[in-house]
Amino acid sequence: MITEERPNPLRDPQDRRLPRIAGPCVLVIFGVTGDLSTKKLMPAVYDLANRGLLPPGFALVGFARREWEHQDFAKIVHDAVKEHARTPFREEVWKQLSEGIRFVRGELGDDEAFDRLRRTIADLDEARGTGGNHAFYLSIPPGLFPTVVGQLREHGMADQLPGRWSRVVIEKPFGHDLASARELNQVVSSVFPSSSVFRIDHYLGKETVQNLLALRFANQLFEPVWNNNYVDHVQITMAEDVGIGGRAGYYDGIGAARDVIQNHLLQLLALTAMEEPTSFEARQLRAEKQKVLAAARPPRDLAKHTARGIYGGGWAGGEKVKGYLEEDGIPADSTTETYAAIRVDIDNRRWAGVPFYLRTGKRLARRVTEIALGFKRAPHLPFTETDTEELGYNALVLRIQPDEGVTLRFGAKVPGTQMEIREVNMDFAYGGSFTESSPEAYERLILDVLLGDPPLFPQHEEVELSWQILDPILDYWADLGTRPETYRPGGWGPEEANQMLARDGFSWRRP
Known part of the structure; x- marks a missing residue:
């Protein structure tokens, strides 16, 4: 039977074999002196240019004090590109890119500075042929978003003119709780239409996150068992082996749950649990993710199915490290968690009765992000106990970083005359299967902003649904009035988190 091929939104509609190239435009970055800009955004812009995905009519403007x-x-x-770019440095690419680089000096509340910015991008529209298309990247604290979007409106840079576009890019966190998220959305939406607002969650730009969709919906093998008939539980982990570094001013008062679970991990949960979309267009993907988040709820017993911790001092990775309360800029009486684990249940037909466990933490044993589906045991095992004493759960693990790939864990017979079963792994590694290196997440996301292609960007409805899941947990922790349990650096978190799973008859995977 011949079926019509579905259009791929990542390809040019005129030739699906060719990647789409951004049209003429100006990218303005607020907060260009920060680590995100120097280590991620500037190198990503160069890598896009080096791959031929930016037009000659492209310009980059930095705004700072x-x-x-x-x-x-x-x-x-130039220095950021030389140090952090993924692709090789080529002088001819840099020369073309550098001709369109400008800088505007000023404070975010300075009317004269924004007037200079308006004149600068107007000059670039003429000199570089950028066509009046402007993207404003807010790599700044969320508290400053209202100031900047207000200035853009007052100086006419947010106007949506015929044949031109103006877009704003917002970095997480999207608010501090549900109320502040709604307030922030009202401020931004009063200036920019929803189709022109891009909320960055860089995890959604990772190749292996997108491969989750390919794994589920391009293969008949997995989707039939992707439900509560076969899946026992799901674990989603984002572990870091470093401390907070120099982020004390941002991190204290925010904590692990707000920093990671509310956005990254709940987005991964939505992609893991959602139904098949009718296409990979933004509207269809968003609709399915929203259905899952609307059906998701925090645990009924918050005492038993949430855990938090704070890393202590000691040895990790062969070096002596400070505890969180010893880090520069952290108050001695801080109760901010550096580790958080929660159970989430999804009240729909596919996932009823399957607990989803989400955990994240700093100063853990290793840096790893993964999604692990644990499958139910076979209903009957025709083996003796000694044959299968080491046999555990079948598992399908999607490794998002750093060793991108997929692992299938199952039981196999040990060579020999006896019937002895042991767990083994079957691995697919991106690096070993594809010669082309994966683009960085920010390359994909910045290109999507310039193209106006929003499949990988959460809308405000998803943000608010995520806060509805997390807010009761944060309120419960705040009402406890106690400090989180201290855990040793280089381990896998507090004992409270182990007990959380043990109560349900499970244990955390050791990636």
Whole structure:
């Protein structure tokens, strides 16, 4: 039977074999002096240019308080590219890119500075042929978003003119709780239409996150068992082996749950649990994710099915490290958690009765992000206990970072004359199967912003649904009035988290 091929939104509609290239535009970055800009955004822009995905009519504008001229900012971009870019440095690519680099000096509340910004991008529209298309990337604290979007409106840079576009890009966190998320959305939506607002969750730009959709919906093998008839429980982990570094001003008062679970992990849960969309267009993907998040709820017993911790001092990775309360800028009486684990239940036909366990933490044994589906045991095992004493759960594990790939864990016979069963792994590794290296998440996401292609960007409805799941847990922890349990650095978190799963008859995977 011949079926019509579905269009791939990642390909040019005129030739699906060719990647789409951004049209003429200006990208303005607020907060260009921060780590995100120097380590991720500037290198990603260069990598896109190096891959031929940016047009000659492209310009990059930095906005900050520094006493820089255009050439000073160009040198900053050059150095960031040389140190952090994924693709090789090519002089001809840099020359074309650097000709469109500009810098505007000023405070975010300075009307004169925003007037200079307006004139600068108007000059670029003429000199570089950027066509009046402008994207504003807010790599700044969320508390400053209202100031910037208000300035863009007052100076006419948010206007949606015929044949032109103006877009705003917002970095997480999207609010501090449900109420603040709604307030933030009202501020932004009063200036930009929803189709012009791009909320960045860089995890959704990772190749292996997108491969989750391919694994589920391009293979008949997995989807029939992707439900509560076969899946016992699901674990979603984002572990870091580092501490907070120099982020004390941001991190304290935010904590692990707000920093990671509310956005990254709940988005991974939605992609794991959602129904098949009718297409991979933004509207269809968003609809299915929203259905899952609307059906998801926090655990009924918050005492038994949530856990939090704070890393202590000691040895990790062969070096002596400070505890969280010893880090520079952290108050001695802080109760901010650096580890958080929660159970989430999904009240729908596919997942009823299957607990989803989400955990994240700093100063853990290793850096790893993964989604692990544990399958139910076979209803009958025709083996003796000694044959299968080491046999555990079948598992399908999607490794998102750092060793991107998929692992299938199952029982196999040990060579020999006796029937002895042991767990083994079957691995697929991206690096071993594809010669082309995966683009960085920010490459994909910045390109999607410039293309106006929003499949990988959560809308405000998803953000608010995520806060509805997390808010009761945060309120419960706040009402306890106690400090989180201390856990040793280089381990896998507090004992409270182990007990959380043990109560349900499970244990955490050791990635």
